[in-house]
Amino acid sequence: MGIKNGDARTGLSTAWGRLKWPLLLAAVLLCALAVVVAGMVPGVLAPKPSPSIPSWQQSPSALAGSSAVQPLDANAPMPVQADVTKLLEETLKPSGSGSITGVVLDAATGKVLFDRDAAANRIPASNMKLLTAVAALKALGPETRFTTRVLGTDDPHTVVLAGGGDVLLGGGASDPSAVLGHAGLATLAADTAASLKNAGIKGPVTVQVDDSLFSGAPLNPAWSLGDVAAGETAPLYSLALNSGRYSPTTTTGPRPQDSAVTTAQAFAEQLAAAGVEVGSGVERGKGLPAKLLASAESATVSEQVDHMLQTSDNFLAEALGRLTAAASGRKATYDGATAAVRERLGELGIASDSMELADVSGLALENQVSARQFAEVVRAITSGPDLSLRAALDGFPVAGLTGTLDDRYVDPSTAQGAGLVRAKTGTLNTVIALSGYVVDADGRLLVFSFIGNGLEPGAAGNKVAMDRSASVLAACGCRG
Known part of the structure; x- marks a missing residue:
């Protein structure tokens, strides 16, 4: 049966009548929803307002001048010896029994800025590894591999x-x-x-x-x-x-x-x-x-030396000592190692006749080395003419951050040295030592060595005393 044209129009009209109200209702709902979304999420349907971004979060319009690590200023003022001495006499005190010797040198000139029995022989504990480090680098070369x-x-x-x-x-x-x-x-x-x-x-x-x-x-x-x-x-x-x-x-x-x-x-x-x-x-x-x-x-030897200093590895220190002996034409024995270390120090112009060396790791109580000699070794690493020794710089633990200093410099009286002091530690039952370097507040590179002997075992104040002393050097603007 066919459908007439009129019937078709009537059918479509009826269909539209059935659909138009749901469609109109849906349109109204969609418009309302758009208004709500636009209010909840600015920028979805409305123009995005200009954000207020702090200047420090914005991209720079031009490169700024570097304010990070700069080369040392050769003209930075040198600390006044009397002022440095006054500061350290207040901080470098043993907790209980024993005594602490020490020295501070200007790295560039070698001038003594503090001296407390610095020439006296002392048991150095693991500060011995500093001697081993320079001897190994000098005898073997930083890039040598085994x-x-x-x-x-x-x-x-x-x-x-x-x-x-x-x-x-x-x-x-x-x-x-x-x-x-x-x-x-x-x-x-x-x-x-x-x-x-x-x-x-x-x-x-x-x-x-x-x-x-x-x-x-x-x-x-x-x-x-x-x-x-x-x-x-x-x-x-x-x-x-x-x-x-x-x-x-x-x-x-x-x-x-x-x-x-x-x-x-x-x-x-x-x-x-x-x-x-x-x-x-x-x-x-x-x-x-x-x-x-x-x-x-x-x-490489350089990498091993840094590992030895960071972790204070006794076994590795003795191995590097034996290899230094072999490279120096000596028997690879304990005696050969100590003789080779003494010989290489002499080549660097560091007086070693007064030293007594029983091992090259620092475990032996028979070792006797002065704070002045350790400071001269650190100065040779930081500022001496033999550039191969610079390879040991990264091996010095950083105060409060790395190696054997990672859990120190947390005391309020020492925190100002955290991240600034770099030093080799040494600890035996009645011995504590700290030798390293720091740039003071005026930009002057200083090297130091503090050695305590006959100390009260386990007295936490002794490490704090040494850490505080290194920290005051970092904060020192001791120009008189």
Whole structure:
């Protein structure tokens, strides 16, 4: 049945009548909603007003002049000795028994600004590492690396892990960005496995270790056996994992007593993980230099020196001392290390005849060095003519921020030195030392050394006294 035109118009009109009121209602609702949204969210439907942005949040219209770290001003006024002395006499006082010697020097000229028995020999604790640092940098060079090798022997089924002085080996893959673990046993084992495979060597492989680079007694007789048992250090060998620790995250407690064998055992495990059948046990032996299977290089001497100073690592300090001895044409023994350190200090013009050196890490109570000698070493690092020593600058812990000073300079009387003082710490039972450098309020670079001996064990006031003394130097505008 067809539909007439009139019927069609009537049908459409009726349909529109049914729809127009819902549509009109929807339109009204949409308009109302738009008004609400516009009121709630400015800028959605309305013009966006100009925001009021603080000037410090706005993009600069031009580059400003630098006001950050500037070169030292050679014409900065030098502090007056009497004023510096007056300040330090008020702060540099032991808490209880004992005494504190000290010295402050102007870095540029060497002028003495404070002197309290500065020439007197004292037990320096870990400030000894400053002497080791400059000797190692001078003898070895900042960019030198130590190589750990895997060598073949006359027996194709025997490989030798040969220590080259790297005691910061890691157990995993080599990490080029790290100091501890820069060379890793997993990478060394994978490279060794590839060499064995290429040579067609199958069947059980015996792992030996060659630690002959260092000679003499592994344990220094000047050390307290109690300190060794507590893990302050350990018998020294020419290769070690984690600076003579079981784990890179473990910094206290007992250590492996034969780091060479422990490292070789860990290497054997990594070799097995790389698909090599490995025999049981590890032996000492020597490989043939011409049969190099794999090798891995350590972090640089500069990086290791900085790590040693930041963390006050006794084991690493002694290793660097032995390597300094070898580079100086001496036997790589404890005595060779102390002799080499003394020799290198002499080359820098630092008088060392009065020093008594029993080790190069500072654990030995027989060490005797003066505050003046430490200040001269710091001055050689900051301002001396041998530019290779500048590599040690980053190793000084920053007050309240890094290394062994990260938890100090929080006392209100010392807070003004936080972030400004950079110094090497030293702590034994009755000994506290602090040697470093600071730029004073007038822009003058000062070096200092404070050494306390015979102190009351555990008296917190002694560290505060030294920290406060370094802090007043940072705040000093001592021009009279």
